[in-house]
Amino acid sequence: MKIKNYQREKICELFSPSSGYVLDFSNKTFAEFFEDHFETNIYAEVFSEKGTSKLNRLLCFIEVCPSHVVVELLNLLWKRRNKERDSEIEQAVMQSSLESFSITPEYVEILLDNAAVEDKPFQELIDEIGTAPVQMVQPHFSKLTKEWTLDTVEREFQRAFDSVEKDPEASVTAACSMLEGVCKSIIATREIERPKRMDIKSLYLSVREPLGLAPDKSISQSEIEGDVRAILSALSNLAQGIGSLRTHAGTAHGRERGVFGDSILGLLGHQFLLRRL
Template sequence: MPELKRSQIRAIEEAMGYPRGYGYVLDFSDRTLEEFFDEEFGVEIFASENKINGGSKRNCLTTFLVQADSHLALRVLRALWDRREGLLESAPSSEEAAAARTKSPAFQDVISSLQGDPAPLTTAGVEAFAKDRTLEELVADIERTLAANKPEVAIDHLHTYCMKKFAHLLEVRGETCEKDEPLHSRFGRYRKCLEAEQDLHEFTTRALKTFISLLDSFNDLRNNHSLAHDNQLLAPMEARFIFSSISSILVLLRALEAGRYGE
């Protein structure tokens, strides 16, 4: 969620006061604001969680913004900016519009501050692929850690998840894994199975081969830069990139596995 300062919330509230006055949200009525959020963002703006600071349009908007992830908050503010600009252009010479334009720079600054925030990470490639309590706990812990925006903390359990995932994919093909067989070795054997089973494009086969070295490096990250041991953790931005990279591998493999069964 965006860490909006009180001054930024005030800038949003003041910018939204045109043309109906402070406390309103642009020219929206309750009905049209509800429709706007539902149609544009799939958000119920007057939901109970957005009314904890009051049920007015202004309060629901600002409460929503401080609870939403930065990516969604930025989308909403950009849409509101565009609507506000349209209203200002329709009354170019009015005193009210001139006064409102003095509030525009502060509102733009809020948008600019959110543009530097990365989109939230997802667990698209992480799923409970078998009935296994340990696996279910791993998936739940990874989801909780990402929800707290701490990808550097998720690295250890993501590695464990991958170890279980590739062991499972080999086992369903009748191959066994030794407990101490490293991650990249498991994936290397699985890759050979995939290439024997499916007519993959050359780009995909090259990518799969490249993944072996990435997963070998992932072993080092887990051992020397995660909470698996008393390590110095990765910087959050680098951890985000690594998590996204490993997740992209898992998403691809999920699609290839679905194709194997014609799903």
């Protein structure tokens, strides 16, 4: 989520006692914290865009997460920050109920009041982040909409789903047209040279390289290279398969006599296929 400047400053004030650090975390405990609570490698490259310090990685993590995850993260950090304080209060509450200790209820009340004062700015920050996620991300989506209008894609998307039950062949055609529209929009936005043929396979091949989706893409981590190549090859096969399905089972090239809504798509389970196109 996109946090505001004053919210970022408040996070730094609350959780970064020294420049670049986060609370009392070492490199090891910082990595373990994110692994245990969020199953995330905080030392991955994606979290180093602002810098490689723990604080910069924390801020990067916050900006790529939804608001409810950010709230969970900050609550965990706040609990860690006040571990000794809360332990002292808990112990004082327990001792105040025992005659063998000289802790009075009044002393416990003072501890609780002081804690409430310390918690107030943090709680205000949490309330803001937890209740205003939509307004914070809206400018980002507005900018994208202005840059790249997908009105034709949206129409084909709606046409595909409206026809799933009553006319599955037409739905396949619309689904393929939707993917063609996405590729054409990418070509226009990125000023990519248009292919000679405008079928789905040719369109996909045109955008594949500029988007870094070619199966021969160089992968620096050898242990995942085969997996990534398999996925990228599958994308090419998927585009070709969708085009073939439109040709053989769609309406782009007409219908056979007496065939309407009950073709080979019924045997394949057209709803399963169409909802994944």
